Amino acid sequence: MAxxxxxxxxxxxxxxxxxxxxVKVVVATKLRRGESxxxxxxxxxxxxxxxxxxxLQPSIPLRFVxxxxxxxxxxxxxxxxxxxxxxxxxxxxxxxxxxxxxxxTAVVRPKSSRTLARAA
Numbered sequence: 001m002a003x004x005x006x007x008x009x010x011x012x013x014x015x016x017x018x019x020x021x022x023v024k025v026v027v028a029t030k031l032r033r034g035e036s037x038x039x040x041x042x043x044x045x046x047x048x049x050x051x052x053x054x055x056l057q058p059s060i061p062l063r064f065v066x067x068x069x070x071x072x073x074x075x076x077x078x079x080x081x082x083x084x085x086x087x088x089x090x091x092x093x094x095x096x097x098x099x100x101x102x103x104x105t106a107v108v109r110p111k112s113s114r115t116l117a118r119a120a
Contacts, residue, residue: 005063006054012065013052014044015094021072024064026082026092031058038091053091 002020003012015023023039030037036057043050056062066072078096086092 002067003065005061005065006056007060013041013094015041017066017068018072019094019096020064020066022074022078022082023092023094025074025079026086027056027062029083030086031056031062034058037086039094040091041094 001014002017004015004020004023005012027039036055038053039056040051040053043052082092082096085096
């Protein structure tokens, strides 16, 4: 499990490596543009039952830590879906199914920041 650290909290949000790789692209693209938005998730095992939401903005420290040394393959359709969610009033949710057959039609590895900008 990968970890997302936000703000000054020492407690990370644990997320599947593949999902966090996609989240990283969407979050980095939006924050680079100066766009703030919400990120929500259901609490994991060993945590109190419930769900949390944070407000992501460029001035708050953010760190992505992956278990794998190798970058994950990125699904272009999933990136677009997540970018659309992040642009909506609902915000980006980590409750997305990353193995959804509809989302798994095109797997790509971005080669440049231009590719990332088009994905989000």
